[in-house]
Amino acid sequence: MHTTVMPVTLLTALITVLALIFYIWTGLSVAGARSKHNVKAPTMTGPLEFECAVRVQANTLEWLVIFVPALWLATVYFSPAMSIVYLSWLPPVLGIVWIVGRVIYKTGYMTAPEKREVGFVISSLAVLALLICALIGVFVVWSAASAI
Amino acid sequence: MHTTVMPVTLLTALITVLALIFYIWTGLSVAGARSKHNVKAPTMTGPLEFECAVRVQANTLEWLVIFVPALWLATVYFSPAMSIVYLSWLPPVLGIVWIVGRVIYKTGYMTAPEKREVGFVISSLAVLALLICALIGVFVVWSAASAI
Amino acid sequence: MHTTVMPVTLLTALITVLALIFYIWTGLSVAGARSKHNVKAPTMTGPLEFECAVRVQANTLEWLVIFVPALWLATVYFSPAMSIVYLSWLPPVLGIVWIVGRVIYKTGYMTAPEKREVGFVISSLAVLALLICALIGVFVVWSAASAI
Numbered sequence: 001m002h003t004t005v006m007p008v009t010l011l012t013a014l015i016t017v018l019a020l021i022f023y024i025w026t027g028l029s030v031a032g033a034r035s036k037h038n039v040k041a042p043t044m045t046g047p048l049e050f051e052c053a054v055r056v057q058a059n060t061l062e063w064l065v066i067f068v069p070a071l072w073l074a075t076v077y078f079s080p081a082m083s084i085v086y087l088s089w090l091p092p093v094l095g096i097v098w099i100v101g102r103v104i105y106k107t108g109y110m111t112a113p114e115k116r117e118v119g120f121v122i123s124s125l126a127v128l129a130l131l132i133c134a135l136i137g138v139f140v141v142w143s144a145a146s147a148i
Numbered sequence: 149m150h151t152t153v154m155p156v157t158l159l160t161a162l163i164t165v166l167a168l169i170f171y172i173w174t175g176l177s178v179a180g181a182r183s184k185h186n187v188k189a190p191t192m193t194g195p196l197e198f199e200c201a202v203r204v205q206a207n208t209l210e211w212l213v214i215f216v217p218a219l220w221l222a223t224v225y226f227s228p229a230m231s232i233v234y235l236s237w238l239p240p241v242l243g244i245v246w247i248v249g250r251v252i253y254k255t256g257y258m259t260a261p262e263k264r265e266v267g268f269v270i271s272s273l274a275v276l277a278l279l280i281c282a283l284i285g286v287f288v289v290w291s292a293a294s295a296i
Numbered sequence: 297m298h299t300t301v302m303p304v305t306l307l308t309a310l311i312t313v314l315a316l317i318f319y320i321w322t323g324l325s326v327a328g329a330r331s332k333h334n335v336k337a338p339t340m341t342g343p344l345e346f347e348c349a350v351r352v353q354a355n356t357l358e359w360l361v362i363f364v365p366a367l368w369l370a371t372v373y374f375s376p377a378m379s380i381v382y383l384s385w386l387p388p389v390l391g392i393v394w395i396v397g398r399v400i401y402k403t404g405y406m407t408a409p410e411k412r413e414v415g416f417v418i419s420s421l422a423v424l425a426l427l428i429c430a431l432i433g434v435f436v437v438w439s440a441a442s443a444i
């Protein structure tokens with residue numbers, strides 16, 4: 001069991017760092033738009049481009065706090081329980097899908113607010129899948145523990 | 149020790165998922181109010197009902213990032229240390245109190261902003277209790293480690 | 297290995313609780329400014345002092361969600377791998393630097409928005425260093441695992 005879980009955990013750690021770096025990038029875009037349009041802190045409203053950058057960062061923050069715990073719960077409970085059916089790799093793969101969805105969301109939103117939907121749906125579905133994996137993992141481990 | 153900690157961790161994992169689902173619900177309420185009052189993204193101001201939904205989600209986010217680490221620190225450090233005095237279950241129970249407090253907060257705030265206080269106090273006290281549990285747990289484990 | 301990792305984890309737990317308490321303080325400052333300037337919820341705009349308090353809390357939230365996972369990834373992967381070169385203590389030390397930087401940021405921002413930069417830079421560099429530690433830790437553990 002130890003040898004199966006180990007690489008998945010490392011992959012999940014790596015994807016967590018990548019997600020955090022992507023999120024820092026959304027913050028740098030806000031700083032860039034603030035400087036470009038000369039919006040002085042603490043003001044948070046202004047030209048459309050600035051407000052879109054603000055919303056991309058804020059929405060990514062809103063989902064990051066769901067994504068990170070969901071990713072790790074799935075990795076810790078689902079991956080070891082599912083190693084027998086070769087599904088251990090599913091949580092980090094869903095993590096990659098989330099990051100890709102978020103990149104598409106950011107690019108779309110910065111083009112035009114109504115183009116934010118595709119990336120939003122992709123990344124939201126990845127988070128929902130991670131939450132379902134986490135629940136399945138918890139119940140499988142629970143059943144196994146109760147059976148002893 | 150292993151058998152005592154195990155079920156608590158599973159319960160805490162389950163409560164984490166529940167808290168994340170509740171938080172997603174606060175986000176869906178913002179989307180619903182945005183659509184109902186026709187507030188186009190990226191605008192974040194508008195009719196009272198929309199702004200209340202925004203604040204419920206934002207405030208839940210502000211506390212979720214304290215709640216999740218506090219819940220897990222309490223579960224990891226306090227629960228095993230307190231199993232001898234039957235207090236292992238305290239962290240997940242406080243987790244349930246937090247979620248209930250947050251549901252009351254949301255319902256109150258959406259009725260009228262000044263009715264947000266009861267739920268806010270309940271959920272804040274649950275978080276403070278979790279932080280105190282975490283601190284107690286860390287010091288108990290520290291003392292035990294130093295004594296060896 | 298067990299005896300080296302143990303105290304670092306406890307220190308990291310303690311610093312996490314401290315960071316969360318600091319963050320609660322930024323929230324109390326918002327509540328205080330809201331009350332002082334009579335800004336009724338759900339309004340989030342108003343006098344400069346209120347808006348600065350709001351931004352300090354919001355920006356701390358934005359970085360807290362990077363800081364906490366980065367601190368723990370560094371503690372879990374970097375600290376045990378680096379115990380041989382006496383660098384295990386680096387992640388919690390960087391955690392202290394982050395909190396100090398954030399206190400300077402808050403004090404500066406509340407004096408005048410343009411005085412927020414020193415503390416911002418200190419705390420951001422601490423987070424970047426933690427992310428680098430996490431990456432180094434993951435790769436060292438990965439290499440060690442592959443070598444077996």
